[in-house]
Amino acid sequence: MLLKRLPFLLFALTAAILAQTMTSEGSEPKVGKTPENLTKQECSDCHMAYQAGFLPIRSWQAIMADLPNHFGEDASLDAATVKEIEQYLIKNAADRKGKNPRWLKAIPKDVTPMRISQFPWFRHEHGKRVNNWIKANPSVGSVSNCPACHKGADRGYFDDD
């Protein structure tokens, strides 16, 4: 069944990739793969380790500055570990090396987003249909649980569905 459809799937996939690179350049984050060891290890116990390219530098700084009050939980770490993770996140942030992708330009400079899931691009991709689906499937837990829907989220793949 799947095998018979393979040529079509390959075609659709190529078309999708082409369409994306040609038309939507900069409208959504392009993130790298799995974060580096220490970040992956320390930031993946409660949720997946989100790729640094989803947020700008100021967001990572704000998040790392208040881990004891992290979205309603204590996620504290020792100072040395905090520093090393923060350095990694900043080095790989969405606005690293002066970059300014279109989806980030939509946010005023004096606003510090604390969530990936509150960006306009995110809300656009995850509309009512997705939210209703989460409500109907309590095991997903939260829209922040990316791997529940994006099987390749840990490796940086989000365009699988």
Add this chain to the structure above:
Amino acid sequence: MSRPRTSQTQRGLQAVLTSTFLLVGPTHLTAGPAQDAVIAALAAEAGVSGFSAQTGKAFFQASHSGGKPETPSCTTCHTSDPLAAGRTRVGKPIEPMAVSLSPNRFTDPEKLAKWFRRNCNSVLGRECTTTEQGDVLTYLSSL
């Protein structure tokens, strides 16, 4: 099975022995040497000879105040059944807490200290005492 009748004092002694076994015994049935060593170190620190699985169970299952409103109890994430898998608030699965099902539990002192600090602060708004930690680990190691 019929048993010879026992006198009051013998029965009393038996009860004490049985409860001692319930408190301490099962630890040695399911927990390995690594958990035993962690619990022994806590006992030395607290200056006691052992901990109570019963008290640990009550603490683990209770709803506490003083912490963050999102997390009133250990069971918020670990569920009320330590033999079952838990779930973080984001929806990521957590391995069962019972040592019989997750033999690697409580064997890494650094990991243990990190999570007691975080979770006790989230649930109670303070650190857990050495006795509370020992009671909880004794409970979870006995299952």
